[in-house]
Amino acid sequence: MKAESYGPKWFTTELIILLAALLFLSPFYFVLANSFKSFAELLTDTSGLPKSLNWHNYERAWEVLKFPRALRNSLLITVFSDLCMIVVSSMAAYRLLRRPTKANRILFSLFIAAMVVPFQAVMIPLVKVGNWLHFLNSLPGIVLCYTGLGVSFAIFLYHGFMKSIPLEIEEAAVMDGCTPYGIFWRIVFPLLKPMTITVVVLQSLWMWNDFLLPLLILQKPELQTIQLATNSLFGQFMKQWDLALAALVMGIVPILVFFLILQRHIIQGITAGAVKG
Template sequence: MEAKNTYNLRIFGLEILGILLAVLFLVPFYFVIVNSMKSFGEILINSANLPTSLNFMNYTKVWSIMKFPQVFLNSLLVTVFSNIGLVIISSMAAYRLVRSPSKFNNLIFLAFVAAMVIPFQSIMIPLVRVGSQIGIMDSIPGLVICYFGFGVSLNVFLYHGFIKSIPIEVEESARVDGCSPYGVFWKIVFPLLKPMTVTVVLLNSLWIWNDFLLPMLVLSSPDLRTIPLATFSFFGQYTKQWDLALAALVLGVLPIVIFFLAMQKHIIEGITAGSVKG
């Protein structure tokens, strides 16, 4: 009986700790959402209080100033096409590296792993110079190509480990039935990669949608701005429009939050499938 009470107290303590941590992580969201519905003066007076009234004028102004439909479309195009390319390139590359083991392929895989530790700041200037020479600067396709280069290393690493868990006998049976090498990959292997593909797409989307530095380097035309670049326009050298900036942050974060909630079911399924597979 005493052991049971000790166990219950321990669980209760862990629950309290979990609630406190959740509250701690939700505090920044509270400040952003609450202050996005205040005037600039109200924010300066007391940023922690609830707004005296629900005022959505900030959102209306931000929608017009940012040209939100345009910047949303730009961010969506960059995120979608970058994900498509990264999934195709990374999954095929990882499959080749796993199923065709050799010293050369091992060296290539080590190069992918080593590329993950190179800080982005160290290659900013070479990126701008090379991008200008090959004509990919100030364009959505050029930005997508840059994301291919920066994202493929981690994705190959993730796919590489997952493909090892797929029994090769499944592929051999398909080859015996006359399936081509590309057919084996796209019809047999790639559907089995769904759990890892969901993980890769989620990680890439969170990174690309919220990225600021790479779009700032590549894009210069106002019509090509992504949501983070458009939000930065509210922070000037001498003035910071916090009321509008916070409303812009809410509008920018909302789509990726909805995407995460929509993918949550698939993420849980992927974790379950991965645990059973292992």
């Protein structure tokens, strides 16, 4: 087939896409530009560039919010939730796929159905159960909550990806005397690397930016995440936008760098998971 030459149609399409990209990137510009302004300059000239790169806002936000502590809490919650989610969901998806019994099919359908239940519908029962089990105001408690809330989506992704893994590989391992756990951890799980990275990136973006669940579970100041610490700058009579914007930039940078490093694996994992074996 002859390739279509570049003309007004392609130019118009690219121009529309470029304008849409600039529109979606505009909030990042406002956050970054205003984070270097004083409070007075921020109120008088919101859309303009800062007159000078003033790092005073970042220094004050670092001290006022005790940012290293909030960063540590966010990292601990995200990392351990990802680890628990990967172990539980990968093993569950493998069992549900390789043992297609009626009970497993029903269980998989329940996991899929759980994905459409909004968090607002379960947050009050979740807090009550957490209170009964003494999970409130503890990092292990919120890790368990994130694992339970995110495992359905992770199982769905792993289940689709595993369909592209040939069953003959596992049958050959059985002939060599490999145990079921050995087959999974030594043969199947290494093949799940693209989907594992996809799950880690998608779930990390969700947990890192989440505000409602930490607000409900973590009420002690020493357990605050970056989002909760930033929210403390907004009171009934005072809103410290200069410090809040600087804190937002510091909170965005780690997860943005993490996403940019691993983003190519997301497309690879999702497209491979869409192919049935």
